[in-house]
Amino acid sequence: xNADAILEHCRQLIAEPLGAVAGQWKAGRxxxxxxxxxxxxxxxxxxxxxxxxxxALLGGGASVELTHADARFQSFVCSIAKSSLELGFQGxxxxxxxxxxxxxxxxxxxxxxxxxxxFPDTFVEYLHLPQNSTSPAVGAYAAAELRxxxxxxxxxxxxxxxxxxxxxxxxxxxTLRARLRALYAFRIEEPQKLSTTELYAxxxxxxxxxxxxxxxxxxxxxxxxxxxSARPRDRLRVVIEGAFCEQPPLGLLDVLExxxxxxxxxxxxxxxxxxxxxxxxxGEPFERLGRAYVDRAVPSSTRHESRARRADGLIDKVRRARxxxxxxxxxxxxxxxxxxxxxMKQGLERAGIPHLLVEFEEKMWTFERTRNEIETxxxxxxxx
Amino acid sequence: xxxxAAARAASVTERQYQGRVHERSxxxxxxxxxxLSRAEAEGQPTGALMISGNCVELLRACHVLPMxxxxxxxxxxxxxxxxxxxxxxxxxxxxxxNCAYVKADIGLFLDGGMGPGKPIPFxxxxxxxxxxxxxxxxxxxxLADLSGAxxxxxxxxxxxxDAPSADxxxxxxxxxxxxxxxxxxxxxxxxxxxxxxxVLGHARRAEDGYARCKHLTKHHPAPFDSYFDSINMMGPIxxxxxxxxxxxxxxxxxxxxxxxxxxGLGPLSEERFRTVIEGPPPYPYYRSFRxxxxxxxxxxxxxxxxxxxxxxxxxxxxxxxxxxESIAEQMxxxxxxxxxxxxxxxxxRRYVEEWEADALVIHSIKSCRLFSAGQGDMRxxxxxxxxxxxxxxxxxxxxxxxYAEAQIKNRIDAFFEALxxxxxxxxxR
Ligand code: SF4
Ligand code: SF4
Numbered sequence: 001x002n003a004d005a006i007l008e009h010c011r012q013l014i015a016e017p018l019g020a021v022a023g024q025w026k027a028g029r030x031x032x033x034x035x036x037x038x039x040x041x042x043x044x045x046x047x048x049x050x051x052x053x054x055x056a057l058l059g060g061g062a063s064v065e066l067t068h069a070d071a072r073f074q075s076f077v078c079s080i081a082k083s084s085l086e087l088g089f090q091g092x093x094x095x096x097x098x099x100x101x102x103x104x105x106x107x108x109x110x111x112x113x114x115x116x117x118x119f120p121d122t123f124v125e126y127l128h129l130p131q132n133s134t135s136p137a138v139g140a141y142a143a144a145e146l147r148x149x150x151x152x153x154x155x156x157x158x159x160x161x162x163x164x165x166x167x168x169x170x171x172x173x174x175t176l177r178a179r180l181r182a183l184y185a186f187r188i189e190e191p192q193k194l195s196t197t198e199l200y201a202x203x204x205x206x207x208x209x210x211x212x213x214x215x216x217x218x219x220x221x222x223x224x225x226x227x228x229s230a231r232p233r234d235r236l237r238v239v240i241e242g243a244f245c246e247q248p249p250l251g252l253l254d255v256l257e258x259x260x261x262x263x264x265x266x267x268x269x270x271x272x273x274x275x276x277x278x279x280x281x282x283g284e285p286f287e288r289l290g291r292a293y294v295d296r297a298v299p300s301s302t303r304h305e306s307r308a309r310r311a312d313g314l315i316d317k318v319r320r321a322r323x324x325x326x327x328x329x330x331x332x333x334x335x336x337x338x339x340x341x342x343x344m345k346q347g348l349e350r351a352g353i354p355h356l357l358v359e360f361e362e363k364m365w366t367f368e369r370t371r372n373e374i375e376t377x378x379x380x381x382x383x384x
Numbered sequence: 385x386x387x388x389a390a391a392r393a394a395s396v397t398e399r400q401y402q403g404r405v406h407e408r409s410x411x412x413x414x415x416x417x418x419x420l421s422r423a424e425a426e427g428q429p430t431g432a433l434m435i436s437g438n439c440v441e442l443l444r445a446c447h448v449l450p451m452x453x454x455x456x457x458x459x460x461x462x463x464x465x466x467x468x469x470x471x472x473x474x475x476x477x478x479x480x481x482n483c484a485y486v487k488a489d490i491g492l493f494l495d496g497g498m499g500p501g502k503p504i505p506f507x508x509x510x511x512x513x514x515x516x517x518x519x520x521x522x523x524x525x526x527l528a529d530l531s532g533a534x535x536x537x538x539x540x541x542x543x544x545x546d547a548p549s550a551d552x553x554x555x556x557x558x559x560x561x562x563x564x565x566x567x568x569x570x571x572x573x574x575x576x577x578x579x580x581x582x583v584l585g586h587a588r589r590a591e592d593g594y595a596r597c598k599h600l601t602k603h604h605p606a607p608f609d610s611y612f613d614s615i616n617m618m619g620p621i622x623x624x625x626x627x628x629x630x631x632x633x634x635x636x637x638x639x640x641x642x643x644x645x646x647x648g649l650g651p652l653s654e655e656r657f658r659t660v661i662e663g664p665p666p667y668p669y670y671r672s673f674r675x676x677x678x679x680x681x682x683x684x685x686x687x688x689x690x691x692x693x694x695x696x697x698x699x700x701x702x703x704x705x706x707x708x709e710s711i712a713e714q715m716x717x718x719x720x721x722x723x724x725x726x727x728x729x730x731x732x733r734r735y736v737e738e739w740e741a742d743a744l745v746i747h748s749i750k751s752c753r754l755f756s757a758g759q760g761d762m763r764x765x766x767x768x769x770x771x772x773x774x775x776x777x778x779x780x781x782x783x784x785x786x787y788a789e790a791q792i793k794n795r796i797d798a799f800f801e802a803l804x805x806x807x808x809x810x811x812x813r
Contacts, residue, residue, distance in 0.1 A: 137558035144551035
């Protein structure tokens with residue numbers, strides 16, 4: 001497949017229900033299992049090391065109508081929590097054998113146990129990922145928590161995670177993350193050659209197939225994309241921040257670019273590129289992976305980092321990507337994003353970086369008002 | 385002629401019971417707030433802490449005066465002062481969808497009510513006991529950002545296994561040791577472990593008393609309302625736990641409630657319905673909300689909110705012989721907030737069965753997704769699987785804009801009318 005064919009394939013793949021994609025993978029593998037991870041991060045390498053297919057559970061987008069889940073979760077709860085539950089009620093994740101949630105927010109935590117109650121035959125694990133980034137005890141705790149997940153998978157599916165297999169999977173995912181970083185770096189240099197929705201499609205598709213498959217696509221894209229011919233336009237380079245969990249509709253990302261922006265950094269689909277550097281170093285693999293969570297995680301609203309201020313990571317991103325502004329894009333009702341917005345905005349203002357707030361819901365389908373807001377913002381920036 | 389349900393409802397009155405418990409609680413809490421307001425001038429180190437599953441005993445033994453932003457927020461709501469503070473925070477960029485407790489606290493700072501030389505001082509240290517609520521992390525990050533005070537993140541693994549694992553306990557104990565070192569640094573004094581044991585001894589007595597009070601509501605009528613009146617005990621148990629005064633307070637409370645039981649008295653002229661109430665109260669409309677239940681002779685015999693700090697009625701007590709482990713156990717497991725919402729169904733179920741309740745009332749709070757997100761599933765469990773009559777009403781614990789009195793009243797009236805009808809029909813059989 002050439003780059004365009006890969007992108008088209010990815011676009012089609014991400015339009016399919018998660019359960020169907022899992023089913024296709026399992027069809028050729030008797031006894032095969034798929035386990036999906038709710039945002040933002042869980043160790044895909046560990047699921048992979050058990051011989052299973054790690055996937056991302058990212059809600060139902062605009063495609064599912066809520067018929068059951070809205071009676072369980074109130075109107076003031078984000079959409080992804082409801083639509084993820086709805087996928088279960090409507091059988092759209094049938095084929096996915098397990099789900100892993102973590103302590104990203106109060107909603108996700110409640111969702112995990114409600115999922116388990118409503119689907120008692122499905123494996124549901126809840127990880128408490130460390131929020132203390134400096135305690136001498138945190139490394140051991142993080143490793144123990146990952147081992148607990150491995151034990152749960154083994155108990156349920158009789159698929160053990162050996163250290164050797166985990167070692168190998170860590171290397172595979174290191175490679176995958178390195179490719180994704182390279183693609184992001186390429187976009188920073190030549191955003192005109194890779195649109196946000198293209199990057200998004202390939203990245204999201206990578207959360208639905210084995211890493212061995214997506215590595216092939218990424219290599220091909222990295223080789224071919226620089227050859228694309230596209231003239232750089234006079235657009236505002238922006239960083240998207242706040243969309244780390246519920247995912248904005250593709251239409252919104254398109255509008256952002258149509259209205260005069262180049263997205264040069266973002267926090268979409270953060271889980272599959274969670275570590276800013278390879279998971280290497282001394283120690284056995286569970287410890288290294290746990291340690292990496294504490295020391296090499298990308299700055300995110302769902303993780304407390306006492307060694308930096310909230311806005312530092314964002315400002316750093318803006319500078320590295322040579323962006324002119326930040327577009328805050330929190331999902332409606334998303335508490336972590338909405339709280340961090342305040343501290344980040346204050347930090348940006350101290351650093352003289354302009355910003356715009358665009359709230360979204362995964363199921364929104366008209367973007368005209370947003371388009372106007374963005375256009376006005378871009379104009380005020382470009383012709384200042 | 386048969387009385388209509390509504391007419392009978394209106395005939396129930398409150399016994400105008402205020403009692404020693406209420407008065408004593410006020411005195412104790414005022415004394416603590418007095419200390420807090422003098423702390424800055426007296427050079428007394430303070431430590432901000434959250435209510436849920438807290439480690440207040442440790443701060444006490446380290447001579448760091450605990451302060452609780454949640455208490456300030458709820459007091460401002462009760463005094464009808466929360467809205468202007470919330471609006472100030474919203475002007476500064478906080479969303480209408482963020483927990484209003486946090487907004488009222490930040491608003492207090494923006495309004496000039498918190499900071500050096502203000503009624504509420506900046507804390508010397510900020511101890512984020514991350515026990516369940518993720519908003520705690522955000523709140524204290526923001527408080528640290530504006531006050532410049534040092535933030536200590538006390539990460540408490542959520543209850544996700546049958547019992548806390550050795551790894552969980554080790555992790556928390558190790559952080560408690562680090563917290564002791566930090567307290568020693570700010571006070572310049574070494575922790576005396578025997579003093580911590582003594583503080584835990586006082587805590588144990590208070591826990592015992594609180595648990596006994598809560599068991600007394602198994603009587604018919606219950607001697608106090610376990611939702612609306614528990615608030616008088618929540619200050620002493622969650623804020624003042626570890627002081628001899630709090631221990632004595634609960635002993636007096638037990639004696640007073642036992643007297644009421646002996647006299648067959650409850651908080652209302654008649655106890656016609658026994659409820660369990662789930663969720664925090666609407667502090668800006670505490671009194672009006674209570675009245676809506678009083679009219680129907682509905683008394684809460686148990687509540688989940690009264691266990692956010694700790695669940696003691698099922699037997700857990702601090703153990704002075706194992707000071708840090710025992711504190712860690714309470715933080716990890718023996719409180720409502722660090723348990724899953726579905727584990728809470730089990731707690732409520734026990735309340736309904738053992739306290740012989742007629743119904744469950746869910747007060748769904750917009751601010752607090754920890755409590756509320758998914759309460760529709762809870763209602764489904766209780767009504768469909770257990771057949772417990774369940775009412776769900778929505779408002780907020782801090783933001784008065786979400787309290788729609790007429791709508792809430794209609795729902796409460798319709799619910800109790802139906803319960804009343806059921807009772808009459810059952811009686812006729
Ligand atoms: S969108 Fe935000 S509030 Fe909703 S589950 Fe994700 S992190 Fe939590
Ligand atoms: S979300 Fe709930 S528990 Fe957390 S700070 Fe707000 S009111 Fe308190």
